[in-house]
Amino acid sequence: MAKAAPVHPKRVLLLVGAHKTASTHLQRAIAAQKDVLRELGIGVLEPNDVRRFLAPLSYLLRDYGWRRELTHLAVASAGAVCGFAPETLVVMDENILGATEPRMLWSDDGRFYPWGPGRTARTAELFPRSEISVGLALRDLGTFLPSAYGEAIRNGALRTWEGWLGGIDPTGLRWSPTAKALSDAVAPAPLTVWRFEDYPQIAPVVLDRLLGENAAARIPLPPEPQRVGLSADAIGAVRRHLEAGGDPGDRGALERAMRQHPRGPDAPGFRPFNSATLEWLTEAYRQDVDAIAALPRTTVLAP
Known part of the structure; x- marks a missing residue:
């Protein structure tokens, strides 16, 4: 008798980061309630699950295009990891976007995660019968870049701040081109965006928006940061x-x-920018978030 095909999730939520935006805090809060979420038909793939199972399949999809076989394997792998066939699947990993190494974090034209939209789209393509949605957190560059630098030397070669920047002008970097490219890559899927600075107040709103009404009531948030810089x-x-x-x-x-x-x-923490640069970056960030809020299929959550 032929084996039954795996059951595709009705919905797939991709929580793609960004790095250093309390992503680990949110991921661990959700992962800690897997049993509770299972009662709601929600399955969870943590970052290590994504890196072991989905990421290799997305690379094969990129290189060989074995769509039918790879989507079958992705759905089967998700069901095996979750232990059931979820109606909603939460896929959590900021490394879907890229990494904090400079070549992965920004491009010469000032766009963050230049390969992130394509990597996210290929992950979504592994679930062709599912409704896709994407969650993305942003952070003021005045604190994001120093924090990302610290993360980079924790995970890779040691280098100075100047060596990590590699001559790029940090005041020329922007989030809005990345958000637009990401939204376009996963269209018609909706993109939900929130600011790291709002996260302590807005985390329950994020959970309810992404996982369904009353999700926040089922997912208590850890009181402390999960990865101190x-x-x-x-x-x-x-x-x-x-x-x-x-x-x-x-x-x-x-x-x-x-x-x-x-x-x-x-x-x-490390503070490489003077007060004038910090003020300039904060104003640029405000304008950037306004530009993102004007994108189609995009919602910016606010307290």
Whole structure:
């Protein structure tokens, strides 16, 4: 007897980040309530699930186009990981957009995640019978870029702030081209956007909007940040290591810097911008969010 085809989810929600926007906090809150969400027909794929199962299939789709076979495998993999055939599938991984390495984070024309829209669209294509929606969080560049820099050296080679920027003018970077390209890539799927700065107040609204009414009542939020960034003193220790000719691949140097200079109330994060630049970036961010709110099929959530 032939094996029955896997049941496609009716809806697929792609939570694609961005990095350093409390994405881990939101992901862990949702993942912690998998059993509760299962009662509602909602299945959850955490970042490691996405990286082990869906990402390789999306790469094969890009390179070989085996659409029928790969969509079958994607749906079957999602059902196997969830342990049931979900009516709604939540796919959570900011690495769908890219990474905090410069070549993945921005393009020469000032657009964030230049490959992100295509990567998101291919992930959506793995579920051709499902209604797709996408969730995206943004952050003021004055704090996003230093935080992304810290994340980059935690996950890759050590480098200075200037070395990480690689000569790019951070004041020329914008979110709105990325949001437009993402919306166009997944059309006609709706795009829901929120600001990191609003997240502490708006998290219940985000949950209800994306997962359905009263979802927030079923998903208590952890009280603390889930991935604390590096302190300015730790960044300074990394710089001294590199300027002294230290190996950029020495992970021990970073671990020692983090251990000796932990982030805390008296040890603030890295702040490379002066007050005038911060004000300029904040105003540019406000205009950028207004431009995103005017995009078709796009909703910007507010407190």
